[in-house]
Amino acid sequence: MNIRKVILVIAVLAAAGTAVPVSASVDLEWRPGSQIVHVGDTVRLGLYAVSDSGAPWAMAAMDVIVFHTPDYLRFLGISSQGAPYDWLTDGFFSSAPENLNKNLYDGQMMYTAWSQLGMPAHATPAGLLVTTFEFSAQAAVGRTYVTIPLTYGSSARTRVLDGTVPNLDVTGQLGSARLMIVPIGCLTSVAQAKAVPDETSVQLAGPVVTRSFGSYFYLEDADRTAGIRVNRASGPEPAEGTTPSVVGIIRSLDGERVIDEAVVTAGDPDAVPKPIGMNGRAPHTGLNPQGLLVTLWGAAVVPDPGATVFTLDDGSGQPLRVELHGVAAPGDGDYVVATGALGADSAGPAGPVLRVGHTYDIRTMPE
Numbered sequence: 001m002n003i004r005k006v007i008l009v010i011a012v013l014a015a016a017g018t019a020v021p022v023s024a025s026v027d028l029e030w031r032p033g034s035q036i037v038h039v040g041d042t043v044r045l046g047l048y049a050v051s052d053s054g055a056p057w058a059m060a061a062m063d064v065i066v067f068h069t070p071d072y073l074r075f076l077g078i079s080s081q082g083a084p085y086d087w088l089t090d091g092f093f094s095s096a097p098e099n100l101n102k103n104l105y106d107g108q109m110m111y112t113a114w115s116q117l118g119m120p121a122h123a124t125p126a127g128l129l130v131t132t133f134e135f136s137a138q139a140a141v142g143r144t145y146v147t148i149p150l151t152y153g154s155s156a157r158t159r160v161l162d163g164t165v166p167n168l169d170v171t172g173q174l175g176s177a178r179l180m181i182v183p184i185g186c187l188t189s190v191a192q193a194k195a196v197p198d199e200t201s202v203q204l205a206g207p208v209v210t211r212s213f214g215s216y217f218y219l220e221d222a223d224r225t226a227g228i229r230v231n232r233a234s235g236p237e238p239a240e241g242t243t244p245s246v247v248g249i250i251r252s253l254d255g256e257r258v259i260d261e262a263v264v265t266a267g268d269p270d271a272v273p274k275p276i277g278m279n280g281r282a283p284h285t286g287l288n289p290q291g292l293l294v295t296l297w298g299a300a301v302v303p304d305p306g307a308t309v310f311t312l313d314d315g316s317g318q319p320l321r322v323e324l325h326g327v328a329a330p331g332d333g334d335y336v337v338a339t340g341a342l343g344a345d346s347a348g349p350a351g352p353v354l355r356v357g358h359t360y361d362i363r364t365m366p367e
Helices: 003-013 190-194
Strands: 026-032 036-038 042-051 057-067 073-079 089-091 108-114 121-123 128-137 142-147 159-162 171-174 176-182 201-205 208-212 216-220 227-234 242-253 256-269 293-301 309-313 320-324 335-344 352-356 362-364
Touching: 026 057, 026 176, 042 057, 042 073, 042 121, 057 142, 108 128, 121 128, 142 256, 159 171, 190 201, 190 227, 201 256, 208 335, 227 242, 227 335, 293 320, 320 335
Parallel strands: 026 171, 036 176, 227 256, 320 352
Antiparallel strands: 026 042, 042 128, 057 108, 057 121, 057 159, 073 128, 089 108, 142 176, 201 242, 208 216, 208 242, 216 227, 242 256, 293 309, 293 335, 309 320, 335 352, 335 362
């Protein structure tokens, strides 16, 4: 080790364990290139240092404990491509505590980075790319995680050291990356599924259940690009806010693209995408929002108090039918905001229909 490295080791590591609390900190988080990957794909996870002070925060060094499941993700190495800061040295030191770097392929390691003398790295509010970890996806297991534990054993600790005050620990929140590994050939978005011809068999994993109505449910891409109805033939009814795997046939039924005769496998929890607000004309014209979770508003035209279908009219000249599943109808003439899955009407006149499955999906606005 040369003299510059010796000086740096003394400066940043001599007083380990004497951290002083500060009002601001540096968070460490993962940013995956893609959260859904196929077996055999290279998985790239950017490690970012994020200042929570609202301004750049100088860093002298960092130790980062990294855990993953090697049966699912095989570690390939790290890459500095795209990283804006040139560390004095970084990598996996053989002297890491608890022998964390004795075997880099056992799912436990410690990454260390030292900043340039006199030119510290700066975590920014938007995030500084520190380095990129690369893995090979090994097995289709659904969800797997890459985490940053705070401690391991009695001596290993994740920490970020301040670039101005010697030996000041400014470690903030530690993130984890959630990945889904799917089989080769499996589609990973509704948009892909909708692009194939009718009568094509598909396997789909990754999109989120937004609304479920027993024998069928709606899936939507997390970025709200596309949604689709799935007609369940076997398997459990998936919970809303989960990502099941489905195998079925793409068909056009009653004016709606669907995955028909689907075999469903339960998935992991995930966030339901926020509904897209639109006026009454949007479901009839322009880009087709069919299958998406949407919110519309207008005056309710209700044929009778026990009705399971009513019409929503916002004055656009394109009233929309609303189908109620276990939900009471609003009062006739009430001005309401309605949220549901947008499908095609198979019972009434041909056209779009909003399918509602929760009491909170219908909100009556005060006059």
